Amino acid sequence: MSTSTEAPPLTFPKTPVPPNGPNPLGEGKKIKTAAALVIGDEILNGKTKDTNSNFFAKYCFELGIELKRIEVIADDEDEIVEAARRMVKNYDFVITTGGIGPTHDDITYASIAKAFNQPLKYDEETLKRLTAHASRRPDIQNQTPEQKVARERMALFPENAEVIFVGEDIWVPVCRLEGKLCIFPGIPSLFQRLLAGLTPYLPLPDTRPFRYLIHTSLPESSIAPYLTTLHERLKPEKIRVGSYPLLRLGVTVSLIGEDEARIREIGEEVVREVQGKVVDQTDATGTPKPV
Amino acid sequence: MSTSTEAPPLTFPKTPVPPNGPNPLGEGKKIKTAAALVIGDEILNGKTKDTNSNFFAKYCFELGIELKRIEVIADDEDEIVEAARRMVKNYDFVITTGGIGPTHDDITYASIAKAFNQPLKYDEETLKRLTAHASRRPDIQNQTPEQKVARERMALFPENAEVIFVGEDIWVPVCRLEGKLCIFPGIPSLFQRLLAGLTPYLPLPDTRPFRYLIHTSLPESSIAPYLTTLHERLKPEKIRVGSYPLLRLGVTVSLIGEDEARIREIGEEVVREVQGKVVDQTDATGTPKPV
Structure with missing residues (x-):
């Protein structure tokens, strides 16, 4: 051997x-x-x-x-x-x-x-x-x-x-x-x-998305009306709004789009509106950690 | 509150x-x-x-x-x-x-x-x-x-x-x-x-399968001819033979069927033929543990 x-x-x-x-x-x-x-x-x-x-x-x-x-x-x-x-x-x-x-x-x-x-x-x-x-x-x-x-x-x-x-x-x-x-x-x-x-x-695309995650301890139904409005408002900009509840641990809101500056700007608004905080974008599978 | x-x-x-x-x-x-x-x-x-x-x-x-x-x-x-x-x-x-x-x-x-x-x-x-x-x-x-x-x-x-x-x-x-x-x-x-x-x-089936896992450190290609023969031989009995290599850690052979006694009997043959040992059936996702 x-x-x-x-x-x-x-x-x-x-x-x-x-x-x-x-x-x-x-x-x-x-x-x-x-x-x-x-x-x-x-x-x-x-x-x-x-x-x-x-x-x-x-x-x-x-x-x-x-x-x-x-x-x-x-x-x-x-x-x-x-x-x-x-x-x-x-x-x-x-x-x-x-x-x-x-x-x-x-x-x-x-x-x-x-x-x-x-x-x-x-x-x-x-x-x-x-x-x-x-x-x-x-x-x-x-x-x-x-x-x-x-x-x-x-x-x-x-x-x-x-x-x-x-x-x-x-x-x-x-x-x-x-x-x-x-x-x-x-x-x-x-x-x-x-x-x-x-x-x-591979013939890869020229642009890559930017993801921003905001965590709130409010119930998902409380932030739903705002998110629906936001989703409609951001459709023309091709920014996607996601909402992911954690059982009894609040909700993570996700913003995904190509323009990082614009996503960060919207992110600040979301933080205010849902009384949330920005969380780690690399550890999005479990309980969110603050950035 | x-x-x-x-x-x-x-x-x-x-x-x-x-x-x-x-x-x-x-x-x-x-x-x-x-x-x-x-x-x-x-x-x-x-x-x-x-x-x-x-x-x-x-x-x-x-x-x-x-x-x-x-x-x-x-x-x-x-x-x-x-x-x-x-x-x-x-x-x-x-x-x-x-x-x-x-x-x-x-x-x-x-x-x-x-x-x-x-x-x-x-x-x-x-x-x-x-x-x-x-x-x-x-x-x-x-x-x-x-x-x-x-x-x-x-x-x-x-x-x-x-x-x-x-x-x-x-x-x-x-x-x-x-x-x-x-x-x-x-x-x-x-x-x-x-x-x-x-x-x-749920209207559940009347029978449940039995799974038997055998681990060998032989290369997968060395046991392939035997497994192919075994697979053909067991087809009429509806016993399924699977083979799952672990990178540089040998191969796990799986036998699945409804007749536990028959599966155990075949299992003994497989152990001999592939120079293997029976491994834990509940921890089949990683490196196998002996039973």
């Missing part, structure tokens, strides 16, 4: 980012909307808690992409085909997570190939990296031919997929189909690294 | 459970499949981490209901209408969570009413409980007429909904439409209590 740990780490070049190269959405177009397809029986039967979709939601928000929908479906070909086709039709950026391992329940690559009427084909560069990676693992080196075939299923991609290597130290690439749909593994740490690595390859 | 804490707690009777009463799915029918519709911009923009769907997934599994799909959508009437209609058509038990508060972005009751072509109507019993509840809260008692209207939106339900009071100390009921679709609040603690309270009102 010792040789594997003593050898220098394997690295492979990333796929070059086209400087002004082809945009998969078409010249000048940017990603506006997104959807996530989480594939896995283990999420639906409660064995595993999905964390990838929340990570993706934050990722989209920070980049100015509007995440419109998250769906969790079973390891089922018909379900994957239907959802993949519909999402690619409706949104600019679609990701799938899960179902790309070597076992019988890993059917994502094959199902996506079917969804877009493509045969499956081994990707030579992925095979090369996979094999180099395996050469460092004694527990993989002596596999039987059947085990090798199972392993190489992880390099069997839809024929027309773009194969994008986004990390020098990760042999798994991101496959992109139709310029939109990107296939990711389900393992959270790997998902997160690959998603972060994919960013330079 | 002191009178509110000194008064005895308010309680109201639960809706009686019909002993052999009408089954909303029809005589003798049981719930087999389920779907969850999570409604809320705050999930999609990453502000809030949805925990309700995982709670629901575990709930379904424990009761022998197959959860087929989870969807997270925006506070958007068209999206709610489309998803609610489709889910009611496709599954036996559908829940929604979120969007039932007093503010402008709480549109679930109205959207569901629209989905099933019903007007909205104030529910008298809910109004009574809501008002009694409010009488204990000095911060609500002196509300303006506009604030009262906002509050009473929480009792404005689709006209043909069954209004089921599932907890003596919670004024919020569960509204059920089409015998299938149950509307829940998004606040996790409230969601969990109401879901638990709803159980006696």
Whole structure:
């Protein structure tokens, strides 16, 4: 086992980012909307808690992409085909997570190939990296031919997929189909690294939203009439007003828009009107903390 | 403020459970499949981490209901209408969570009413409980007429909904439409209590699945050929074989079926074949612990 740990780490070049190269959405177009397809029986039967979709939601928000929908479906070909086709039709950026391992329940690559009427084909560069990676693992080196075939299923991609290597130290690439749909593994740490690595390859929007959170201990019904008026008033400016009660701990009001100065200005008004205070924007999942 | 804490707690009777009463799915029918519709911009923009769907997934599994799909959508009437209609058509038990508060972005009751072509109507019993509840809260008692209207939106339900009071100390009921679709609040603690309270009102399946988890430190590709054979062999017995890798920490194999003795028997074989050990079935989200 010792040789594997003593050898220098394997690295492979990333796929070059086209400087002004082809945009998969078409010249000048940017990603506006997104959807996530989480594939896995283990999420639906409660064995595993999905964390990838929340990570993706934050990722989209920070980049100015509007995440419109998250769906969790079973390891089922018909379900994957239907959802993949519909999402690619409706949104600019679609990701799938899960179902790309070597076992019988890993059917994502094959199902996506079917969804877009493509045969499956081994990707030579992925095979090369996979094999180099395996050469460092004694527990993989002596596999039987059947085990090798199972392993190489992880390099069997839809024929027309773009194969994008986004990390020098990760042999798994991101496959992109139709310029939109990107296939990711389900393992959270790997998902997160690959998603972060994919960013330079995406035609991102030019602007990013700013979020302002105000907490009040008033009951939600007491601030509702003001918020309704505010919501109507801010519609023309495309500022979104949200209201999120915490059980017996008051309400967090959220303002989201692109013009930070304007959001801060409205924020001051909201603080006065709801007798609230500005709270931490990075810890918005639980009880709010003052900034 | 002191009178509110000194008064005895308010309680109201639960809706009686019909002993052999009408089954909303029809005589003798049981719930087999389920779907969850999570409604809320705050999930999609990453502000809030949805925990309700995982709670629901575990709930379904424990009761022998197959959860087929989870969807997270925006506070958007068209999206709610489309998803609610489709889910009611496709599954036996559908829940929604979120969007039932007093503010402008709480549109679930109205959207569901629209989905099933019903007007909205104030529910008298809910109004009574809501008002009694409010009488204990000095911060609500002196509300303006506009604030009262906002509050009473929480009792404005689709006209043909069954209004089921599932907890003596919670004024919020569960509204059920089409015998299938149950509307829940998004606040996790409230969601969990109401879901638990709803159980006696559901036509539950007669059998529950048994899950057995085996952990191995072998690479997933090494056990793949055996698992594929096992999966094919167990298909006629309706035993499902799953395989879930943990990054650099081996693989958890899952066996799910109704016959516990048979699952344990197969489990012993799997332990031998994958050089594994049985792991804790209640802590299946992270690194497995031996039983």
